[in-house]
Amino acid sequence: MKTKLITLIVVQLLGVFLAAAAPLKEGDTFPDLTQFGLEGSVPDIHGKVVLVDFFASWCHPCQESFPVMEELYKQYAGKGLVIIAINLDKNKSDMDDFLKSYPASFVILRDANNKLVSQVKIPTMPSSFLLDRDGKVHAFHRGFKGEETRKQYVKEIEALLK
Amino acid sequence: MKTRPLLLLALIATTSLLAGCVNVQPWERGNLADPTMSETNPLGAMMTEHMWFSREAASGGRGVGGGGCGCN
Numbered sequence: 001m002k003t004k005l006i007t008l009i010v011v012q013l014l015g016v017f018l019a020a021a022a023p024l025k026e027g028d029t030f031p032d033l034t035q036f037g038l039e040g041s042v043p044d045i046h047g048k049v050v051l052v053d054f055f056a057s058w059c060h061p062c063q064e065s066f067p068v069m070e071e072l073y074k075q076y077a078g079k080g081l082v083i084i085a086i087n088l089d090k091n092k093s094d095m096d097d098f099l100k101s102y103p104a105s106f107v108i109l110r111d112a113n114n115k116l117v118s119q120v121k122i123p124t125m126p127s128s129f130l131l132d133r134d135g136k137v138h139a140f141h142r143g144f145k146g147e148e149t150r151k152q153y154v155k156e157i158e159a160l161l162k
Numbered sequence: 163m164k165t166r167p168l169l170l171l172a173l174i175a176t177t178s179l180l181a182g183c184v185n186v187q188p189w190e191r192g193n194l195a196d197p198t199m200s201e202t203n204p205l206g207a208m209m210t211e212h213m214w215f216s217r218e219a220a221s222g223g224r225g226v227g228g229g230g231c232g233c234n
Contacts, residue, residue, distance in 0.1 A: 056189065056192060057192075058192045058195040088189040089192065094192075114190075117189050122188060124188050125189060127188075
């Protein structure tokens with residue numbers, strides 16, 4: 001009886017901790033973007049260096065990150081960099097308004113049902129994953145810290161594009 | 163001996179409550195991030211002030227002229 005009760009308590013506690021599972025780590029394979037019913041056209045990223053960024057219109061650091069990602073895209077797209085920004089707004093119109101203010105020529109997808117983000121479990125907004133040519137997480141960026149993050153992006157992207 | 167089962171039951175009840183704790187995920191914080199959710203938001207402050215002086219019949223109580231009838 002006692003053992004059963006203790007087991008029950010342990011199972012309950014385990015459930016609480018599992019609910020807060022860890023996000024993807026460096027070296028993990030990033031999920032296949034075609035499997036989540038994302039709105040928009042998912043590009044072929046096979047053998048490419050990819051920056052996957054999660055953003056929303058209400059997230060202020062995302063407003064700072066977009067011009068930087070646009071600059072990086074213009075600089076490195078010809079060398080094989082793909083940037084995919086995944087929107088998490090509830091309403092598509094909010095995303096459209098955001099993109100009017102912060103135009104982007106890189107790929108924009110929308111995870112309307114939060115299926116992808118629920119699997120990736122990002123810890124903050126924005127979050128971005130830099131993937132190597134094998135589709136594995138090379139670097140994870142928690143938030144966007146202006147010039148500091150831009151410099152890290154440049155260093156990591158250049159190292160992967162070599 | 164009777165206290166042990168009671169203690170275990172209390173532990174189960176407590177952990178059951180813990181299971182009900184849910185974190186708002188970072189990507190679900192759109193409403194919380196809205197400027198009107200801020201305590202210092204001018205619109206929110208104006209509405210709070212309006213409710214306060216209407217309820218208290220204290221129009222003008224903050225240095226603005228008025229009858230204090232609470233009728234607006």
